[in-house]
Amino acid sequence: MTAPETIAERMAKDVIEQPVRHEVTRDLWTDDFNVNIGPQHPSTHGVLRLVVTLDGEVVKKVQPYCGYLHRSIEKISENRTLLQLVCFSDRVDYVAAMNANLAVCLAGEKIAGIEVPERGQYIRVIMAELNRIASHLLWFGDFGLNLGAGTPFFYAFREREQVINLFEEVCGNRLTYNYIRPGGVAFDLPEKWVERCQSFLDYFLTKLPEYHRLVTNNPIFQVRTRGIGVVTREEALNWGLSGPSLRGSGVDFDVRRDDPYEVYANLKFRVPLGTRGDTFERYLCRMMEMESSVDIIRQCLEKLPGAQGGHAKKVSMLARIPANREVLVRTEAPRGEMSVYMCSGTGGPKPWRVKYRTASFANLAALDQLSRGYKIADLMAIFGSLDVVIPEIDR
């Protein structure tokens, strides 16, 4: 194996020089051909174009073309107040909208110096973790569908429906919530919501073993995912992977634990860690993250302060951001690390620039490296295990 070159060097030459992972003895030489996994495709989780260079069945290069879902959210946000910004952050990652809301609200609060009461913080963490469960359920269903298993999708969505119902009772919408606001949350929890949430958690924990029986323990699934798409520790760090994709390779880093925000410092939870860095380890990390999220929510529901603290600090519609400030806030979204950079120019109600660093964008960049040398059918398994959603890439 040659020494790893910098990305710039690799981009300078347009030739594939790295040895493929599986040595193929060539008696018959056939030309490489390019296959277009077009923007409309049942497996790309959205509109993404992949141009795959194949040598027979073996993948030699994957070139993603993104931008089909670009909605200029960041540019639009330059002309919106802090309160209005949150609606657009919903659309940055509509699968896990609470986490995106939370990231941008943390940035807004940090830049404008707004404090959040404790009850508000606990409610935000509960919502973020519930959304993590919902997002991982959607990923789980999609992953099964990519590999050909039709039924886990429906079971996952049955559970996800319960989470979405809980969200609908709290804020009114099922996908784009606009619930977590600068200063706290928009409304307090309705009556008996805590009981319903707890009964959902009890119900959900009885369903997780069934997912393991149906998918994880399945020999066909294991043969499809073990040893596929291996990322070593160094490669994972170099490529900027984050979240379960990073932890599957053995790098023990979780923003919630190592750089805590909100009330995560008061909570005890387990962060699942993989060792081999293959698709199966990433899959298992996400499944166990669901369990650990249930743990977190239970702790928060116990520790939830009473209503006297208030669920939000009232922030006016035209709250001013002081001049010449910039902040970078990191959170752990279900896909990985989501950071929001916000800076204010001369001050005023609207920020000068809002930048979302989304995990899917970085994880997608690693797809090329991860799938070289594997077969075309493995490409779908690897792509599914990276948990890439297109709105996060294109914003």
Added chain:
Amino acid sequence: MLLLRIRSLALSAYLLGDGMAVTLRYMFTKPVTLQYPHEMKKLPERTRGTLILYADIERMKCKCTVCMVCEVVCPNNSIHIDFERDTVNKKKVLTKYYWDADKCIYCGLCVEGCGFDALGWVPEFEISTTDRRKLVWDEKDMMQAWLTSIGRKDIDAKRVDNKWY
């Protein structure tokens, strides 16, 4: 070596059978889907279905005082208000309240921002039409939507509770 292969084969067969048992068990449970449009889900009261203006039924007037907060706070410019000044006491009088139902992102900032309880949500989501121009509602449409929703007792009877555990 052979023994290992046989053991792994037997284990695989058992695990495959276990997975099949899960699917078979669900075949005999009640389905979790509702047969829309014959059955509909009971929606929670905070559901952001359709934006409405609360109406004073006798005089068919709404409570809007044309403070323009909703138009300003809307992130999408989905609300447009036309008003004129009353010549006597110089107060603003509403002439037309336009709400763009297809542009709106249903974020709820207008309802929260309204200080006079003029705006609200009803859990009515079947407002689609075949003509796009009909999706721009004026204040009469919005008041009518509210009046229709409070009178729809029969629809509420068909809404079922969607809890299966």
Added chain:
Amino acid sequence: MDIAALLASEWAQLALYAVAGFVLLNVMLGIVTFLVLMERKVSGWMQVRLGPMEIGPWGILVTVADAIKLMTKQDVVPRHVDRFVFRLAPALIALPPLIAVSLVPFGKNLIFADTSVALLLVLALTSLTSMAILMAGWGSNNKYSLLGGVRSAAQDLSYEVALIFAALGPVMLAGSLSLQDIVKAQGGVWFVFLQPLGFILFLIAGIAELNRTPFDIPEAESEIVAGYHTEYSGMRFALFFMAEYANMFLVSCIVATLFLGGWQGPVLPGVLWFVLKVFAVIFVIMWVRWTFPRFRVDQLMTFGWKVLVPLGLLNILLTGGVMLLV
């Protein structure tokens, strides 16, 4: 005119065969229609939903609606296809199961053609399907269809070896290739209890022959290769669809005949037992489809050649050995 002589004459026999054949064909088409509905309903119930419910009471007329839809679609023949091959493929793939069903014994005296080499004929007819798939892949003038067709042909070929080895067990036990004789030899105990390994092997190889999950790489939607029937639309696609379900029915009939005792059964009439057994096997095939993910193509071939074929040989060895000793 002597009525008895007329009825016994060859023309009458031929006419009788023609009418019976026509009836069988229509019964098969009806069964295929029912199977499509059964698949959608069974898959729905396994996925905690109800399947089609709107058309007809409880959705029973949905296949009729599908058939009408497919028949009224525009017949698109892409440019630069090999016209003869393109048109022949759907017809050729729908024919073998319809023919082979005539060799299967439905009841004690209810068999259309009782030949002494029925099993061989049936296996030969299923090989025709592979050829038709190759024709469909080649004739579509589309490199993805060609890939799909070639993969499918390779898969069918490999699993046929396993299929034949598994089918040899009941043949050895019954001492004849005729399906009716094999059923009659199961009067005492069904062969599934004497040959459990053979039963499993035959079922797995049969599912692979049908190109169904977990062996449905050739027609997998989530891979890039959209399959050998990408370029077909309308009635031609309906023929492919129909051929898959007719093949499924055929394979289940053979499983029921070879291993489950065919029409043998205590109280009920033979035909009813046969129908019950066939639909039980069909249910198992559908159950397997909706539970498992699919194999990758090289894993599929490995499984066929390195696992099923040795096990098939082992099965033959064991059967022969036990027959010698007992």
